[in-house]
Amino acid sequence: MEVLYIMSLEQRFWEIVEFILSKLNNKTNFASRLEIVTLEISEGSYTWGKLLKTKQDFTVKLNVKSSDPLEYAWFVTAHEIYHLLFESDNILNISDSCQSDCSYALTSIVRVDESGQTYGEGLQDMICDYLAIQTIHELYDIPVKRLTGMMRKKMLRPRGEYELTEELINLFSDKRFSIEDQLDDIEGNEASNLFMYTIVTGCMATFITSYDSYMGDGWWKKLCESFEAYFMLKNDRNPLKFIKLEFERFQQMQK
Numbered sequence: 001m002e003v004l005y006i007m008s009l010e011q012r013f014w015e016i017v018e019f020i021l022s023k024l025n026n027k028t029n030f031a032s033r034l035e036i037v038t039l040e041i042s043e044g045s046y047t048w049g050k051l052l053k054t055k056q057d058f059t060v061k062l063n064v065k066s067s068d069p070l071e072y073a074w075f076v077t078a079h080e081i082y083h084l085l086f087e088s089d090n091i092l093n094i095s096d097s098c099q100s101d102c103s104y105a106l107t108s109i110v111r112v113d114e115s116g117q118t119y120g121e122g123l124q125d126m127i128c129d130y131l132a133i134q135t136i137h138e139l140y141d142i143p144v145k146r147l148t149g150m151m152r153k154k155m156l157r158p159r160g161e162y163e164l165t166e167e168l169i170n171l172f173s174d175k176r177f178s179i180e181d182q183l184d185d186i187e188g189n190e191a192s193n194l195f196m197y198t199i200v201t202g203c204m205a206t207f208i209t210s211y212d213s214y215m216g217d218g219w220w221k222k223l224c225e226s227f228e229a230y231f232m233l234k235n236d237r238n239p240l241k242f243i244k245l246e247f248e249r250f251q252q253m254q255k
């Protein structure tokens with residue numbers, strides 16, 4: 001792989017990290033993880049990324065196929081950096097218990113219930129995709145449509161994933177979410193977007209408890225399981241129909 005190519009990817013990596021840091025008001029654990037993340041690049045027959053965690057730090061491992069469009073590699077890079085949002089700082093890697101569904105956090109969104117069943121993986125990746133697209137669009141002016149198209153084609157993501165994630169995030173605010181604002185924005189004494197705020201500051205149990213107090217115990221978990229089925233393209237249970245009905249029910253409850 002050419003040195004210039006590697007250098008340009010490294011430069012993008014640091015630009016994305018800097019950009020996300022500039023979007024944080026608070027000195028969050030997320031910010032401190034962003035300050036210690038490093039990059040490792042290799043070449044291969046397809047482009048993929050992975051976030052590796054050691055005792056001391058985090059590494060984004062990026063494998064690129066050099067004939068892929070550059071913005072695709074940038075998108076994959078941003079996606080992996082956003083995975084840092086969900087990492088736990090807890091050494092046992094399990095914390096943050098929530099009574100309403102008897103779950104503990106593996107990462108802030110991926111949780112395990114008392115029977116040992118995990119949930120939240122699909123939603124976690126969808127949020128990483130969503131924020132990565134917003135970031136690459138904002139930083140490098142790549143059209144959202146081009147990025148979602150690449151995601152569908154190269155990563156076999158479900159159609160409408162970006163819009164559905166956006167709809168979920170916007171359920172928890174009167175104002176539409178935009179990456180132009182701070183990720184952990186506060187207005188007065190309240191978080192501008194409760195969902196984003198809890199993700200960034202890492203207190204999902206509080207969020208789930210309040211969601212379940214509206215919707216019923218265990219309903220956040222049910223919603224997450226439907227997101228999982230949607231993300232894994234399991235159409236047998238018609239997850240999209242359930243998700244949309246839950247969105248409607250939530251909006252009704254808010255009135």
Ligand SMILES: [Zn+2]
Pocket residue numbers: 079083125128
């Ligand atoms: Zn991922």
